[in-house]
Amino acid sequence: MKVAASGTWFPDEGSRMPAGEVHAWEPGQNQTACGIPLKRAGLHRFPHVDFTDTDPVTGGSADAVRWSCPRCQAATGGRRGGKRWTRSDPRP
Numbered sequence: 419m420k421v422a423a424s425g426t427w428f429p430d431e432g433s434r435m436p437a438g439e440v441h442a443w444e445p446g447q448n449q450t451a452c453g454i455p456l457k458r459a460g461l462h463r464f465p466h467v468d469f470t471d472t473d474p475v476t477g478g479s480a481d482a483v484r485w486s487c488p489r490c491q492a493a494t495g496g497r498r499g500g501k502r503w504t505r506s507d508p509r510p
């Protein structure tokens with residue numbers, strides 16, 4: 419899955435990046451993974467950005483992401499590694 423987002427930002431180097439609210443999007447589709455029509459919602463396509471990279475915790479393209487759609491996360495199989503949902507801090 420790639421990314422559709424409500425905003426765009428331009429880093430000093432490299433490609434444009436998603437900003438604001440992000441959804442998962444499959445190239446070729448005209449709606450997000452959770453069923454929002456891209457045009458009607460004014461979402462921009464990012465076919466060069468993986469949805470998993472927009473995770474604010476683990477992603478490398480998430481600097482400007484403010485909100486990541488939970489329904490799209492579920493549709494793409496959840497967070498990579500599942501770090502947010504599993505407590506793994508055993509104390510001695």
Ligand SMILES: [Zn+2]
Binds near residue numbers: 442452453487489
């Ligand atoms: Zn969504």
